[in-house]
Amino acid sequence: MNKLITKSCEEIMTTLYKPIEFAVDGLLAQGLYILAGSPKAGKSWLALQLCLAVAKGEKLLERDTANGTALYFCLEDGYERIQKRLYELTDEPSDKLFFSIMADSIGGGLEEQITMFKSAHDDLRLVIIDTLQMVRSETESTYGSDYAELLPLKSLAQQLGICIVLVHHLRKAADKDPFNMVSGSTGLNGCVDGLLVLIKAKRSANQAVLHCTGRDIEDTELLLTRQGARWTVTDESEDKPPDLFSFAIHDLMLEQLSFKGSATELCGLLTKKYEQEFFPNMIKKELTLHGYELQSYGVKFSHKRSNGQRLIMLEYDRDSDTGDGKNLMPEHSQNADPAVTADESDSSQTIDTIDSASKADSNTCEKSADPVRQLAVPFCSGADPEYIIIGGKKVEVKRLSLDDLLNQSAARLREKIFRERGRVLPEFDPAL
Secondary structure (H helix, E strand, O other): OOOOOOOOHHHHHHOOOOOOOEEEOOOEEOEEEEEEEOOOOOHHHHHHHHHHHHHHOOOEOOEOEOOOEEEEEEOOOOHHHHHHHHHHHOOOOOOOEEEEOOOOOOOOOHHHHHHHHHHHOOOEEEEEEEOHHHHOOOOOOOHHHHHHHHHHHHHHHHHHOOEEEEEEEEOOOOOOOHHHHEOOOHHHHHHOOEEEEEEEOOOOOOEEEEEEEEOOOOOEEEEEEEEOOEEEEOOOOOOOOOOOHHHHHHHHHHHHOEEEEOHHHHHHHHHHHHOOOOOHHHHHHHHHHOHHHHHHEEEEEEEEEEOOEEEEEEEEEEEEEOOOOOOOOOHHHOOOOOOOOOOOOHHHOOOOOHHHHHOOOOOOEEOOOOOOHHHOOOEEOOOOOOEEEEOOEEEEOOOOOHHHHHHHHHHHHHHHHHHHHOOOOOOOOOOO
């Protein structure tokens, strides 16, 4: 019997673990993934596009990639077809993208082949195997057999710190849950760290939805359009506020150089500097989660118990600061939310009530002459940002022309109809 190895809850929560690295931000992290789609749906084109993006450090589907070496096992094609596809996607070759049209099977040498390639290319980020069926040796398809067959590749991805993507097929039978359409038992889904399922409404259509789920990624649906050989995102992306917590701590430590005290005391210093409320129950969590990033900015974080009190200790080292000893917080963000303020509690938000808004200078507030904007609320004009009052809160107004508004509404309707009915409608033309 092997000795049982355990870690306490506190030990896990206070250890600085290296953050998970993404090959494609928010879509593919270190681990084993399946990219599935119907035959000729364009999944191999997407796989090749993914390899090129990582090898060149370019964006994929409007998402950042981690630049590094990519290895593509293109097991159903020859080099001539690969050449034609490459020229469809790029004019410039990359010395960080490699191909192989032969591979050993899982458990029959494939893991050793990838390991040897990694030893020769230390910056290996991505391995794509197209297709999974070409490297399988197991003929039985039960939950246990499918799970066990993929487990060596899952372990290898974690061991090498890389992302391995298996290109796979979908069942012909439709399902409301696209992830249930992956060919094989649910053992495949259970073993991998994430699933990307590409579904086209019709074989001849140039639009598809990429359904994404995984342990380290948020569930996402991307509406894609095929423009020539390249897949592009056509649905509206949500702007996420930047995470400025590490910048805030770094700039504070440029002044303090060292800190030893309670979370409440550290919050007091941050609040004084940024004129924004911080919360002691969140500070330690954020310091731990941002520990590696803070180290790159010359800030070392540790903590200890003393007389029953939890103390936070921060030390700044100028020589290890990749920020070169300069302030990192953008000027316009000095009073902004650096990750542990407004998002954690409504009480931290600065709220302007309707009563206070009504006292504004009547010379600077007026109703818009645009009949579309009159549907909103009076806003303030001038050089400063414009605001409306919604639910007693001040919200910045974004000016849109009537054409922009109609185009955005039409795009949302087209996407909704495609998702619900599988129908692809033509682009909206405001001139008609």
